[in-house]
Amino acid sequence: MSGKVDLKVVMLGQISCGKTSVVERFIYNRFNNNYQNTIGAAFGARYLDVQGKRICLGLWDTAGSERYEAMSRIYYRDAKAAVICYDITNSKSLDRAKFWVSELQRSEESCKLYLCGTKLDVVQDDPHRRQVDYHDVNDYAEQICGKFFETSSKTGHNIEELFACIVEEYAEDNAEIIATLDKSTIILKEENKSKRCC
Amino acid sequence: MAEQVEVGVAGKSSLNCTDGDVVTDVLKDDTPGVSGEVMLVNTDSFEECNHDLDTQFSGGEEISGPDSPIRKVQREQDGSNELAVGISNVSLNHEEEEKTESEETVLDANEEEEDEESTDEEYLKSSEWILKEKHVFILSESGKPIYTRHGKEDRLVTLFGVMQALVSFVADNDDVIRCIVAGNHKFVFLVKSPLILVAVSHTVASVPQLIMQLTYVHNQIVSVLTASALTRMFEKRRNYDFRHLLGGTERLLDHLLNLLDSHPSFLLGAIQCLPLNCSVRDTITNTIIQYCSKIKNLVFGLIICQNQLISLVRMKKFLLHPADLHLLFNLVNATESLKTSENWMPICLPKFDPNGYLYGHVSYLADDCEACLLLLTVDKEQFFTLSEAKQKIVDRLRRHHCLEGINVAIRSSAYTVRAVGAPELRHFLYKSKTTAQFTCPEFTPPYHTDEEQKRLYGMYQLIHHRVHSASRPLKMVYMVMDTETLVGWVTKEFELYAALEPLVTKSNAIVFVNKLLRWIKNEENKLFILNSPTF
Numbered sequence: 001m002s003g004k005v006d007l008k009v010v011m012l013g014q015i016s017c018g019k020t021s022v023v024e025r026f027i028y029n030r031f032n033n034n035y036q037n038t039i040g041a042a043f044g045a046r047y048l049d050v051q052g053k054r055i056c057l058g059l060w061d062t063a064g065s066e067r068y069e070a071m072s073r074i075y076y077r078d079a080k081a082a083v084i085c086y087d088i089t090n091s092k093s094l095d096r097a098k099f100w101v102s103e104l105q106r107s108e109e110s111c112k113l114y115l116c117g118t119k120l121d122v123v124q125d126d127p128h129r130r131q132v133d134y135h136d137v138n139d140y141a142e143q144i145c146g147k148f149f150e151t152s153s154k155t156g157h158n159i160e161e162l163f164a165c166i167v168e169e170y171a172e173d174n175a176e177i178i179a180t181l182d183k184s185t186i187i188l189k190e191e192n193k194s195k196r197c198c
Numbered sequence: 199m200a201e202q203v204e205v206g207v208a209g210k211s212s213l214n215c216t217d218g219d220v221v222t223d224v225l226k227d228d229t230p231g232v233s234g235e236v237m238l239v240n241t242d243s244f245e246e247c248n249h250d251l252d253t254q255f256s257g258g259e260e261i262s263g264p265d266s267p268i269r270k271v272q273r274e275q276d277g278s279n280e281l282a283v284g285i286s287n288v289s290l291n292h293e294e295e296e297k298t299e300s301e302e303t304v305l306d307a308n309e310e311e312e313d314e315e316s317t318d319e320e321y322l323k324s325s326e327w328i329l330k331e332k333h334v335f336i337l338s339e340s341g342k343p344i345y346t347r348h349g350k351e352d353r354l355v356t357l358f359g360v361m362q363a364l365v366s367f368v369a370d371n372d373d374v375i376r377c378i379v380a381g382n383h384k385f386v387f388l389v390k391s392p393l394i395l396v397a398v399s400h401t402v403a404s405v406p407q408l409i410m411q412l413t414y415v416h417n418q419i420v421s422v423l424t425a426s427a428l429t430r431m432f433e434k435r436r437n438y439d440f441r442h443l444l445g446g447t448e449r450l451l452d453h454l455l456n457l458l459d460s461h462p463s464f465l466l467g468a469i470q471c472l473p474l475n476c477s478v479r480d481t482i483t484n485t486i487i488q489y490c491s492k493i494k495n496l497v498f499g500l501i502i503c504q505n506q507l508i509s510l511v512r513m514k515k516f517l518l519h520p521a522d523l524h525l526l527f528n529l530v531n532a533t534e535s536l537k538t539s540e541n542w543m544p545i546c547l548p549k550f551d552p553n554g555y556l557y558g559h560v561s562y563l564a565d566d567c568e569a570c571l572l573l574l575t576v577d578k579e580q581f582f583t584l585s586e587a588k589q590k591i592v593d594r595l596r597r598h599h600c601l602e603g604i605n606v607a608i609r610s611s612a613y614t615v616r617a618v619g620a621p622e623l624r625h626f627l628y629k630s631k632t633t634a635q636f637t638c639p640e641f642t643p644p645y646h647t648d649e650e651q652k653r654l655y656g657m658y659q660l661i662h663h664r665v666h667s668a669s670r671p672l673k674m675v676y677m678v679m680d681t682e683t684l685v686g687w688v689t690k691e692f693e694l695y696a697a698l699e700p701l702v703t704k705s706n707a708i709v710f711v712n713k714l715l716r717w718i719k720n721e722e723n724k725l726f727i728l729n730s731p732t733f
Binding site for chain 1 (some may be wrong): 218422423427442444446449529533534535538539541542543544551578579581585621703
């Protein structure tokens with residue numbers, strides 16, 4: 001996990017909106033029903049293939065609690081992309097997401113923004129629980145030049161798509177960096193050097 | 199209680215128990231677990247709360263001056279102006295506030311006043327809630343609810359109001375409320391501005407023991423927020439709702455309170471080491487040193503598992519306080535999610551520096567090993583350096599089969615009292631005072647049920663209280679009870695609490711206790727960490 005990280009991504013959003021679940025689904029492909037708040041931040045990494053190259057995506061899963069706000073800067077500084085989460089079943093969490101958007105626009109201009117609605121499975125089971133309208137957020141995303149996904153970590157819906165989109169956009173914008181990366185497929189060939197025993 | 203022998207500190211160092219049996223501090227040069235090298239701050243069991251009683255009315259906090267440990271580390275390591283980088287949001291205030299000494303106030307009341315006053319609250323009508331053995335409440339000085347062990351704090355608003363009223367009523371006379379005793383119930387107050395902590399208990403725990411528990415609870419909160427942040431928030435807004443900042447901390451508090459009622463480490467102010475062969479432990483320690491000694495700003499590196507210490511390496515000049523180590527144990531035990539990820543978190547160790555954060559790289563060694571590695575630094579930018587060091591440490595430990603060694607020790611290193619070979623000895627707690635470490639055997643019948651273990655723990659609390667009684671400290675106590683005979687023995691080097699068969703003779707008890715001390719001496723290299731490695 002401590003290898004070179006090519007693409008730094010930070011997860012931000014209100015407490016208990018499901019950031020850790022998104023990360024768990026993306027990195028370990030699993031889902032845990034028991035809620036436990038994150039303390040500080042957790043780091044995870046996964047390799048993804050893009051344009052035939054292998055890229056290491058390092059993901060900072062930050063705590064949503066207000067008390068960590070002061071130190072969140074160390075997590076989003078130099079981040080290439082931010083996944084800003086809100087809970088589709090909680091309208092307040094969208095306000096918090098908007099706070100993070102303006103925070104990043106102010107201090108981290110080059111960071112790409114991805115809005116991520118979570119707990120889609122809940123509103124699919126019971127549409128009455130939806131508190132955040134899809135089109136409202138879609139318009140908002142356009143306004144801030146960001147991408148927008150509604151996801152479910154429980155079913156895995158749109159999680160892979162979200163991160164694939166992050167990686168692809170990164171690759172488009174940073175072709176020269178991508179060119180320096182190792183190929184994702186390893187070509188086996190015989191070594192020409194003669195080996196001598198001494 | 200059929201019979202009781204007590205020896206006060208002022209008494210002779212030897213005691214004639216029965217004809218011919220003389221108890222002396224025989225094992226003076228041979229005391230188990232004694233070491234000249236110290237890695238933990240050694241404490242008397244009650245030093246903690248005595249200290250706190252002296253300072254608690256100082257206006258709330260000890261101010262972090264230019265000599266706070268975190269600053270010291272940063273200054274020495276950096277030698278530059280970026281000292282403040284690691285201390286997020288710590289404002290410095292050099293003014294010494296006057297300490298107001300106050301007389302202890304003990305109010306005797308015969309009724310639970312709270313009950314009468316707030317009949318509108320449903321919890322107070324629920325006998326299940328009322329009958330809980332121990333309640334712990336936390337509120338702000340202005341009476342805002344923060345935490346309750348049982349139930350929901352926001353539904354106990356009036357009860358919190360009563361507590362705040364009691365505290366401020368006594369404070370009006372420049373005094374401080376300590377406790378109210380009503381029948382079997384003890385209402386214990388700990389005022390640590392800007393917080394008020396209250397325990398209501400009808401367990402055997404004594405008032406000083408309950409104060410000590412509340413001090414631990416307070417330390418836990420400081421560990422999450424830092425003392426200066428607490429004060430700063432409160433100064434800004436007197437009616438601030440601290441739950442905003444403490445969100446998620448209930449889990450740590452619940453877990454801590456459960457442990458406080460059952461784990462002897464808090465009572466003894468000591469920590470337990472995972473019994474491990476010297477060679478394995480040395481390899482582990484050397485591995486940490488090898489990969490971490492070059493890392494600047496790293497203060498502590500430790501490996502722990504299941505409330506037990508495996509290895510601790512520290513920066514020269516700095517010791518770790520057992521109370522801080524207990525908080526680290528609690529953090530790791532109460533946070534299941536640490537198992538699956540590499541974590542980077544701010545941790546305040548109140549005894550090390552109550553006003554600033556250390557940054558902790560916290561991760562389990564491997565999927566197949568339950569031990570957890572903590573690397574604590576003052577530099578918040580160091581995650582990847584530490585992450586790399588961790589990987590190297592794990593690789594080397596695996597090469598040297600230490601992970602297996604730890605796993606084997608976790609499964610099989612606990613011992614039973616039978617190993618001692620003293621047939622009438624049932625259970626014991628032995629604390630080596632110089633190293634602040636203790637050892638105890640697994641519970642065996644008759645202490646195999648939860649109920650009996652709880653009762654035994656109560657007995658230990660009882661004799662612990664007797665030997666440490668402030669008005670009349672004892673050197674030795676011998677109590678014959680209905681179901682067991684209890685021995686408490688405190689010397690400069692150790693504290694021993696033992697439970698023996700109820701019908702054991704006094705002379706046999708002494709023989710067994712001496713045999714026990716010899717056995718611990720034999721095993722000391724396995725049971726204790728007697729050296730004190732540094733980076």
